Amino acid sequence: MLPELQTEIPGPKSRSLAARLAAHECRNVTFMNPDFPIFWQRAAGNNVWDADGNRYLDFTSAFGVTGLGHSPPSVVSALHHQADQLIHGMGDVHPTELKVAVCEKISHLTFERWGCGPGKTILGNTGFEAIEAALKTSLLATGKPGVITFENAYHGLGYGTLAAGAMDRFRRPFASQLPDFGYSLPFPHCTCGQSRECTPTCLSQLDSLEAALRKKINKYPVGAILAEPIQGRGGKVVPPSGFLPMLRLICDETGTLLILDEILTGLNRCGSLFACEASTTIPDLVCLGKSLASGLPLSACVGPAELMDRAWPASDGEALHTTTHLGNPPACAMALAALDLHSAPELARQVCDRGEYFRSQIKKIDLPSCGRIRGRGLLLGVEILDADGRPDRAATSGFVVHSLKKGLIVLADSPTGNVLSIVPPFDISEDEMNCFASCLQEYLTSLPGSIS
Ligand SMILES: Cc1ncc(COP(=O)(O)O)c(C=O)c1O
Structure with a gap:
């Protein structure tokens, strides 16, 4: 299901939980700033709901754990x-x-x-x-x-x-x-x-x-x-x-x-x-x-x-x-x-097909800031580049925040910090992948100096 937001992100409950956590958890553990984190309350399939009732799409499979979706019934x-x-x-x-x-x-x-x-x-x-x-x-x-x-x-x-x-x-x-x-x-x-x-x-x-x-x-x-x-x-x-x-x-x-x-x-x-x-x-x-x-x-x-x-x-x-x-x-x-x-033999094929579709949608973003797509299957990465074609760490982390505010849970990695990490559940739908691609296109187009 596509995201559905009820509050600003992070919402009031997430902000108040962050303040409580900051008082009692070692400060190196949970990254906190005015945009981060949201506090998860429940999840099903490709979606996560936070403490404020906002529904997100999870493009991380929660660190690669929920490839089968959150809480598969069996x-x-x-x-x-x-x-x-x-x-x-x-x-x-x-x-x-x-x-x-x-x-x-x-x-x-x-x-x-x-x-x-x-x-x-x-x-x-x-x-x-x-x-x-x-x-x-x-x-x-x-x-x-x-x-x-x-x-x-x-x-x-x-x-x-x-x-x-x-x-x-x-x-x-x-x-x-x-x-x-x-x-x-x-x-x-x-x-x-x-x-x-x-x-x-x-x-x-x-x-x-x-x-x-x-x-x-x-x-x-x-x-x-x-x-x-x-x-x-x-x-x-x-x-x-x-x-x-x-x-x-x-x-x-x-x-x-x-x-x-x-x-x-x-x-x-x-x-x-x-x-x-x-x-x-x-x-x-x-x-x-x-x-x-x-x-x-x-x-x-x-x-x-x-x-x-x-x-x-x-x-x-x-x-x-x-x-x-x-x-x-x-x-x-x-x-x-x-x-x-x-063990279902068709699952690997499904991952290949959806991975190919995801790539094809991201490839349509015809902007110099959208660099190479890396990875295989549904372990994908998109390089984000500055106007000189160099790794753009700031724009990459900017997208992580921007997309969260649109209801997409995304992380970034690589030593240069400029690779958007796309690790969705295997049942990710075309509409959900399109939602990611259009959010990325809109964000990259809005960056200062963006030219297509
Ligand atoms: C390839 C790989 N190996 C090992 C680990 C470590 O796993 P854990 O965090 O469960 O100790 C990770 C975690 O991200 C990983 O990606």
């Missing part, structure tokens, strides 16, 4: 049913049947589907926990502590993930507490608009990256390469199509593990069940999170049974890696319902 009824049965258990001591079923289902959808036999899973709550489980697995399996990551990657903000490699702004304040085992290399950008065949510019980036990777692996004890198939928070950066196959080859030749972070790109977001499937690359370990339970925190680090068994000893009564909420029953119940929906 997921909600799984939650209701589970809430009556068991809310909290003892995940790594006395587990539930739900945990059995979730681990089985994740195995079916990943390594079994990829023809590698059964997968084994370590469940976690948030995304960074799954990455840290993968880092531990790689050390145990290879005996080598080094990890190669990519500049502008985002794997979450735990100390393990920050140490492996993270954007400088997240890492720098804590650098003195971080161990030194990560080596960061440039993430290659596909410059040919994602046609199947990459241009020589793309290929030469891969050549120099391959040389740099081999050099690092020869010089340091590197156990794993950790990569996002498409950089999300780094600005929806699609690498050349040969990137993942090249990583796979180097890993095979050097006995290094390939860890793919599919926390954002996985579960149909990029138009295939997992983004790595576009280049038929099978990782050694894959990390899932975000939309896994469609709204409750649940993450997973998954690897082939042989690798997981080689890395981890049998439990002697005390798990080496666990959390209090591991295998949380409502989260597992929701994940089973969500994974059933994700």
Whole structure:
């Protein structure tokens, strides 16, 4: 449904809640200014309602979690049913049947589907926990502590993930507490608009990256390469199509593990069940999170049974890696319902088609400030440029505020802050996409100096 606003944005209730929150929440957590935030009260499908009764369209899927829409009915009824049965258990001591079923289902959808036999899973709550489980697995399996990551990657903000490699702004304040085992290399950008065949510019980036990777692996004890198939928070950066196959080859030749972070790109977001499937690359370990339970925190680090068994000893009564909420029953119940929906073969096609439509509508904005469209499927980014064709951070954040006042929830990212992030629910309609495109066109046309 299109937005419907009842008050100025933010409305009076949101403003008063912001004042109360500012008094009692650490000030670094929730960004506040006269235009931000709105306080969410309920959500359904592609819409969110705030505390003042305003209805918004969500172009973020709430950080990529609600690709299936907010509160899909089958997921909600799984939650209701589970809430009556068991809310909290003892995940790594006395587990539930739900945990059995979730681990089985994740195995079916990943390594079994990829023809590698059964997968084994370590469940976690948030995304960074799954990455840290993968880092531990790689050390145990290879005996080598080094990890190669990519500049502008985002794997979450735990100390393990920050140490492996993270954007400088997240890492720098804590650098003195971080161990030194990560080596960061440039993430290659596909410059040919994602046609199947990459241009020589793309290929030469891969050549120099391959040389740099081999050099690092020869010089340091590197156990794993950790990569996002498409950089999300780094600005929806699609690498050349040969990137993942090249990583796979180097890993095979050097006995290094390939860890793919599919926390954002996985579960149909990029138009295939997992983004790595576009280049038929099978990782050694894959990390899932975000939309896994469609709204409750649940993450997973998954690897082939042989690798997981080689890395981890049998439990002697005390798990080496666990959390209090591991295998949380409502989260597992929701994940089973969500994974059933994700398994529908037509969903990936739908995401591709809607992503293409979204691109076509944005491409119609014939203004120099509307730059390239990045991404794949419904993980899209639009570059906003100034009159000299440079990244325009101010205009980009201006649109985030402008669109919120029109009832659209949009975020921006990339190191230069000039990429509008478009991560809508998979059921986004043509009318809803047109609404975004016309709001962007109207905004960019209103900028001083705009010329078409
Ligand atoms: C690719 C990727 N990996 C890991 C994470 C971290 O997940 P979480 O915030 O749940 O720890 C994120 C979060 O945005 C992400 O986009």
